[in-house]
Amino acid sequence: DAMVIQNPRYQVTQFGKPVTLSCSQTLNHNVMYWYQQKSSQAPKLLFHYYDKDFNNEADTPDNFQSRRPNTSFCFLDIRSPGLGDAAMYLCATSTRQISSDTQYFGPGTRLTVL
Amino acid sequence: SQQGEEDPQALSIQEGENATMNCSYKTSINNLQWYRQNSGRGLVHLILIRSNEREKHSGRLRVTLDTSKKSSSLLITASRAADTASYFCATVAIQGAQKLVFGQGTRLTINP
Numbered sequence A: 001d002a003m004v005i006q007n008p009r010y011q012v013t014q015f016g017k018p019v020t021l022s023c024s025q026t027l028n029h030n031v032m033y034w035y036q037q038k039s040s041q042a043p044k045l046l047f048h049y050y051d052k053d054f055n056n057e058a059d060t061p062d063n064f065q066s067r068r069p070n071t072s073f074c075f076l077d078i079r080s081p082g083l084g085d086a087a088m089y090l091c092a093t094s095t096r097q098i099s100s101d102t103q104y105f106g107p108g109t110r111l112t113v114l
Numbered sequence B: 001s002q003q004g005e006e007d008p009q010a011l012s013i014q015e016g017e018n019a020t021m022n023c024s025y026k027t028s029i030n031n032l033q034w035y036r037q038n039s040g041r042g043l044v045h046l047i048l049i050r051s052n053e054r055e056k057h058s059g060r061l062r063v064t065l066d067t068s069k070k071s072s073s074l075l076i077t078a079s080r081a082a083d084t085a086s087y088f089c090a091t092v093a094i095q096g097a098q099k100l101v102f103g104q105g106t107r108l109t110i111n112p
Helices: none
Strands: A004-007 A010-013 A019-025 A031-037 A044-050 A053-056 A064-067 A073-078 A087-094 A109-113 B005-007 B010-014 B019-024 B029-037 B043-050 B055-058 B061-066 B071-076 B085-093 B100-102 B106-111
Touching: A004 A087, A010 A019, A019 A031, A019 A087, A019 A109, A031 A073, A044 A064, A044 B100, A073 A087, B005 B085, B010 B019, B019 B085, B019 B106, B029 B061, B029 B071, B043 B055, B043 B061, B043 B071, B071 B085
Parallel strands: A010 A109, B010 B106
Antiparallel strands: A004 A019, A019 A073, A031 A044, A031 A087, A044 A053, A064 A073, A087 A109, B005 B019, B019 B071, B029 B043, B029 B085, B055 B061, B061 B071, B085 B100, B085 B106
C-alpha cells in the first residue's frame, strides 16, 4: 500500500547530541512537510519541500535542518537537541504546495532528549 | 493569528451517542479540513470542506461550515469506542502562506 513511513518510531538522544529522523513515501507526492507536535498541542509546521525547493517557517529554530535527496526521502536533522525539543515529529506529504489537498501523515517519531 | 480554536477541549460520551466538536478561526479561508489522531500516532484526514460549501457528509461524519461566523462543526453520529481519539480542525487561508494551520484539538473519549 502507498504510504508515508517514519523511522525510527521512537528515538532517544542526549542533550546536544545530533539526531536525524527519516521519512519516506511511496505516494510520489511533490510536497513533504515536517511538523513538531508537543504533548496535547497542535502540530506546528517546521518546514516543507516542494520538489527540491525548501521552505522554512519564520519561527523554526536554526537548530532544525532538513534534507530531501530525492522525491521519496526527507530527513529532519536536529543539530544540538535541547530538552525543549522533546516532541513527536510528524512527516506529511501532499500533491501540491497549495494546501487545498489532503495531507497524508506518517505515524510519527517520538523524540526523547535526556 | 490564523490558528483555530476548538471547543470543547475534551469530550466524554457514551457509545452510541452523537459527538459534536466545534472549530472557530480568524481569517478568510480557502478550505477547512478535519483530521483525527489516535494516541501516539500520526494524523488521518477525515474530510475537507471548501469555503463555498456549507455541509459535507462522509459515512457517520457530518461537517458544517459557516464562513460568516468563521466556524465549523464536526458531528460523529452513533459513536463507537474506536472513535476515541483527538480531532483537529485545520485551515488554509486565502491570503498569505498557503499552509495548513491546526487548531488545538478536541480529545474525544467514547465510553463503552
